[in-house]
Amino acid sequence: MTPDKKTLVHMYETMNKIRMFEKKLQDFFAAGEIPGFVHLYLGEEAVATGACSALTDKDKITSTHRGHGHLLAKGGDLKLMMAEIFGRKTGYCLGKGGSMHIADLDLGILGANGIVGGGGPLATGAAFASKYSKADTVTVCFFGDGASNQGTTQESLNLASAWKLPLVFVNENNGYGISCPQCKSMAVTDIADRAAAYDMPGVVVDGNDVLAVFEAVSEAVKRARNGEGPSLIECKTYRWRGHFEGDACTYRCQEELDEWMGKDPIPRFEAKLVESGAVSKKEAAAIQDRIAKEIEEAVTFAKQSPFPDPSELLDNVYA
Amino acid sequence: MTPDKKTLVHMYETMNKIRMFEKKLQDFFAAGEIPGFVHLYLGEEAVATGACSALTDKDKITSTHRGHGHLLAKGGDLKLMMAEIFGRKTGYCLGKGGSMHIADLDLGILGANGIVGGGGPLATGAAFASKYSKADTVTVCFFGDGASNQGTTQESLNLASAWKLPLVFVNENNGYGISCPQCKSMAVTDIADRAAAYDMPGVVVDGNDVLAVFEAVSEAVKRARNGEGPSLIECKTYRWRGHFEGDACTYRCQEELDEWMGKDPIPRFEAKLVESGAVSKKEAAAIQDRIAKEIEEAVTFAKQSPFPDPSELLDNVYA
Amino acid sequence: MPEKTYLQALNEALRQEMERDEKVFIMGEDVGQFGGCFGVTQGLFEKFGEERVRDTPITESVIVGCAAGAAASGLRPVAELMFVDFIGVAMDQLFNQAAKMRFMFGGKATVPMTLRMPQGAGIGAAAQHSQSLEAWFMHIPGLKVVIPSTPYDAKGLLISAIRDDSPTVFLEHKMLYGVSGEVPDEAYAIELGKADVKREGSDVTIVATSLMVHTALAAAEKLKADGIEAEVVDPRCLNPLDKYTIIESIKKTNALVIAHEAVQYAGPGAEIAAMAAEEALDYLDAPIKRVGAPFCPVPFSPPLEKAYIPDADDIVAAVKSIR
Amino acid sequence: MPEKTYLQALNEALRQEMERDEKVFIMGEDVGQFGGCFGVTQGLFEKFGEERVRDTPITESVIVGCAAGAAASGLRPVAELMFVDFIGVAMDQLFNQAAKMRFMFGGKATVPMTLRMPQGAGIGAAAQHSQSLEAWFMHIPGLKVVIPSTPYDAKGLLISAIRDDSPTVFLEHKMLYGVSGEVPDEAYAIELGKADVKREGSDVTIVATSLMVHTALAAAEKLKADGIEAEVVDPRCLNPLDKYTIIESIKKTNALVIAHEAVQYAGPGAEIAAMAAEEALDYLDAPIKRVGAPFCPVPFSPPLEKAYIPDADDIVAAVKSIR
Ligand SMILES: Cc1ncc(C[n+]2csc(CCOP(=O)(O)OP(=O)(O)O)c2C)c(N)n1
Ligand SMILES: Cc1ncc(C[n+]2csc(CCOP(=O)(O)OP(=O)(O)O)c2C)c(N)n1
Ligand SMILES: [Mg+2]
Numbered sequence A, B: 001m002t003p004d005k006k007t008l009v010h011m012y013e014t015m016n017k018i019r020m021f022e023k024k025l026q027d028f029f030a031a032g033e034i035p036g037f038v039h040l041y042l043g044e045e046a047v048a049t050g051a052c053s054a055l056t057d058k059d060k061i062t063s064t065h066r067g068h069g070h071l072l073a074k075g076g077d078l079k080l081m082m083a084e085i086f087g088r089k090t091g092y093c094l095g096k097g098g099s100m101h102i103a104d105l106d107l108g109i110l111g112a113n114g115i116v117g118g119g120g121p122l123a124t125g126a127a128f129a130s131k132y133s134k135a136d137t138v139t140v141c142f143f144g145d146g147a148s149n150q151g152t153t154q155e156s157l158n159l160a161s162a163w164k165l166p167l168v169f170v171n172e173n174n175g176y177g178i179s180c181p182q183c184k185s186m187a188v189t190d191i192a193d194r195a196a197a198y199d200m201p202g203v204v205v206d207g208n209d210v211l212a213v214f215e216a217v218s219e220a221v222k223r224a225r226n227g228e229g230p231s232l233i234e235c236k237t238y239r240w241r242g243h244f245e246g247d248a249c250t251y252r253c254q255e256e257l258d259e260w261m262g263k264d265p266i267p268r269f270e271a272k273l274v275e276s277g278a279v280s281k282k283e284a285a286a287i288q289d290r291i292a293k294e295i296e297e298a299v300t301f302a303k304q305s306p307f308p309d310p311s312e313l314l315d316n317v318y319a
Numbered sequence C, D: 001m002p003e004k005t006y007l008q009a010l011n012e013a014l015r016q017e018m019e020r021d022e023k024v025f026i027m028g029e030d031v032g033q034f035g036g037c038f039g040v041t042q043g044l045f046e047k048f049g050e051e052r053v054r055d056t057p058i059t060e061s062v063i064v065g066c067a068a069g070a071a072a073s074g075l076r077p078v079a080e081l082m083f084v085d086f087i088g089v090a091m092d093q094l095f096n097q098a099a100k101m102r103f104m105f106g107g108k109a110t111v112p113m114t115l116r117m118p119q120g121a122g123i124g125a126a127a128q129h130s131q132s133l134e135a136w137f138m139h140i141p142g143l144k145v146v147i148p149s150t151p152y153d154a155k156g157l158l159i160s161a162i163r164d165d166s167p168t169v170f171l172e173h174k175m176l177y178g179v180s181g182e183v184p185d186e187a188y189a190i191e192l193g194k195a196d197v198k199r200e201g202s203d204v205t206i207v208a209t210s211l212m213v214h215t216a217l218a219a220a221e222k223l224k225a226d227g228i229e230a231e232v233v234d235p236r237c238l239n240p241l242d243k244y245t246i247i248e249s250i251k252k253t254n255a256l257v258i259a260h261e262a263v264q265y266a267g268p269g270a271e272i273a274a275m276a277a278e279e280a281l282d283y284l285d286a287p288i289k290r291v292g293a294p295f296c297p298v299p300f301s302p303p304l305e306k307a308y309i310p311d312a313d314d315i316v317a318a319v320k321s322i323r
């Protein structure tokens, strides 16, 4: 499945959007302008981008605490996201949710999630709703290597398979759950091997290769749309930053980081695009400029937006 | 690993003990003399017997809601069990626990459990304590096919493997979780296949063949004692009775039941014993008589025992 | 009006809502052909088929989470946990996901799910199958908590819970399933958050829930013999709580006794007592008494279980200590 | 006496108990080399090694259950959940297993485990990382619930919790970790279930817990300026609860205000209010006031979070409404 040019360009845009968005947050967090925690997606852009490029607007995703990339890749609005992370009333959640709870149901985004493994059960529900309503939509559930050990994740894999739900589990294996390396949290090397426990296909892909992710997820989405049930795609990747901003990251070594920074998914993809003639160097630069501008606008929007008023505190508890 | 004669005789005794104990309960429940629920182990005697015969007195087990067989096989006292199930003060739990909560810590029995999947996490703790204290003891965690879908079970498998705990997971696959056939609750055919998700050995055995269970569990126990970590043994078996006494069992067909009753583990084992000369027909009959008498004594003990006094209600909440 | 059991009333509510609205479906362990552990969903599988009456694996986290996700995606799930005691493995999906989603997302999610759970002691099911846990659910902003005591209320409140757009916990008492009462054949809704005065009286207000409503009514009959007229108020929902009806009753009787089967310490009655001590203290001429389960797990043996469950004499004694 | 932070006090308690008793070990997510999400276990991995300071996978059910199983097998685990908010996936192992095991088994199991969990809002961590859930734990027979407010109490109570033979939930407030106070170098134990009067006063009793003790003390200073002398009582444990000290204070002041950060509705203060309305009503000359969080999830944005967390002015207002 080779994506068409439009898709390729969109992927390139998306990856850059995530990269620049996260870098902005890194700076603003360091400057003390962002409340709470942020978990940045830097280095993992290819996973969200590749996976969401395999989806239509009507398809759905559940995300994680490290959700900005997923949300942007699924079409999340830069301004509304930025404003939310800045705690402003104009944000996606009116300032009530923050980085870990951004959602856009209209775009099929069932929310970032502060609970590791929390998205799996919700994803089964979204996928079941599609099936029940014969809606032909697919749900992608993003989850980390750490989350793969949480019982809720495993229950979700099981239900999805027992019920043949149109659900694709995209595992982002960045090697760590906070400070805990994968080898200490589980005995297996490939999380994809867990798929067999639920009789679903399990595939390992290079998570820093956006096309590889796209291809594997597209395949799984096709299966899901055909009523053949769920799949598990493990994307091996790495997070460049600490678990959250402020994490000194003493548990990893510089060599490991350097090695992975060398596998930066964006230049790799750009090189391919340029080589294949899909995008010229100049076009690539123009895209980057445009996105940088959009992000500046989002920052301006966020910073100029008011904070919510305490009188709004009790709104939206009930429907 | 062929068991010696003493072990073989003990196995035969144990299987008969469980069989007769459960039949007694069936009758007394039908007569309205037993409060609450009972989940009988009839038909599955070979699993508990084979597994516990591979253990020493110091080894530990966690059990389930269908626990009588496990407890008896691990050496549980007939009188104390019977009295507990009859709700008497002389029972294992002073009448506070009943069928689903019998424990005997001195015998390494960490308790039956009313929560499906509840025993797994406790078993990791028992196994960890052995390892931490260099105690050379092994823990067996019994769990059902239904329980294998509960997240706590899967988390327990994972931790046991990640920490290389001396733990053997014995899955009793009797084909149903209450009315739900295995094929509706999971997509896999062999629960043993789930072992690979945690990088531990997974073995399927005929759960109605006590020697096959004994052999597989012995092998796993040896591994565990050698510090090589946990294993998963799936024992295919069948429960003869409804899920609980009173269940009309409309979800299964008579042919299926008949087929499995034809695989009754006790006569099968007896035939082998007699054939090999380990036990004569006469000896077998004598054993059965002795056990029948012991069970009668247990019933007498239970029935003659007083109920607990309401003044004891608040005892034993805290240490 | 026809007489039906609490169980039949619930079953009828489910059937009628499923007929009315295709978006309503049922999920849980053994709710299909088996008809539910206590029989509440009997016949629905046959009528609506397995797409709409769905047996699940033993996977409570996913039962609750799947319901929440499906609700946020436009359906109206009615999920069942076989016993409320099993919520411990699924609490996260209830309190951190279903209940908070709408608020966290700035009002952009709607989660019209109902979670039915049988509660209570009385059948010798012991410590892990007999609890009453409504106090936990009351403490969760975003949830509604319904706890009917009669067949009539059970039907009308379940219909309302299903139609409600917020996640609702619906707590049935297993000792009530066989209780009969008048129940209209047609569908009807009882507003969530409206108490019902089950008996009028002038001398003491007894706020009681679930099975304890019946116990309180029995106590009231005993008290009547001694010339004490008790008013029995059944809140029916613990969230929203109908403070108004409770306080109006206190204004009339000047005394409050609260009865529930949950453990008394930090139980549902604590909130009702605290509310009264704050908002109606001037109308109270005696200490507020609570009658609830003692501070221990539910015991197995019948004499212990009997001692554990509050009875009419306990309520009578509480009333007599202040009246 | 040397000054130490609440965090240092906890760390010292852990270290000293691990030195004293080989059976004590620590487990939880990132408690090893990382030193714990908030740093409470820092240095212990280096000192005691990875057998005794054990990083776990993300597996809260098994963290709690493994601790319970190890405790029942003779060890003294100190388990950590990174945030109390994560208890939702592990509640079963806490309330149905650890807390009930001894009772269900007729007294034959001893489960000396401690479960440490940071609570509370104040760092912009939003709805799933900021809650205060002590009300749930209070309602669980078989558990003890400890909730220290000062470095001195933190150390002495953690040592007692570890030495205690019953399962104990130990609730730390993340905004207290940096608070300093006098803490002896040597190990010492504070009896569980003994309140501490943090400030004496004659006009109103303020029962406050955790961070709210400090807020109440600030409120008391403000009230003093208006001639109102508040007595601030810190129960330190919510189970067992030192009713005696609270009632004695009420006898002196005749008025009760309760302050906690947990959601007010069905929160920990409800039990204290209900207890007072039952056992000390005759000494109260004004309604019992509670100050707790409003009925919504914890919001993210700073002005909302600030509005959410009760502050000294809220306590002052509550006191003034009755004094
Ligand atoms: C139930 C639960 N347990 C623990 C945490 C704390 N926590 C947040 S993120 C995280 C690590 C998650 O690791 P992984 O799933 O690999 O995702 P990554 O951060 O690597 O993207 C942990 C332990 C949590 N938020 N929820
Ligand atoms: C957490 C939880 N969910 C549901 C139940 C109700 N329940 C009791 S036994 C059972 C079936 C268990 O099936 P399986 O594990 O296969 O054991 P079996 O009864 O076949 O021995 C169920 C659903 C329970 N006790 N605990
Ligand atoms: Mg990771």
Ligand SMILES: [Mg+2]
Residues within 6 Å of the ligand: B144, B145, B146, B172, B173, B174, B175, B176, B177, B178
């Ligand atoms: Mg089974």
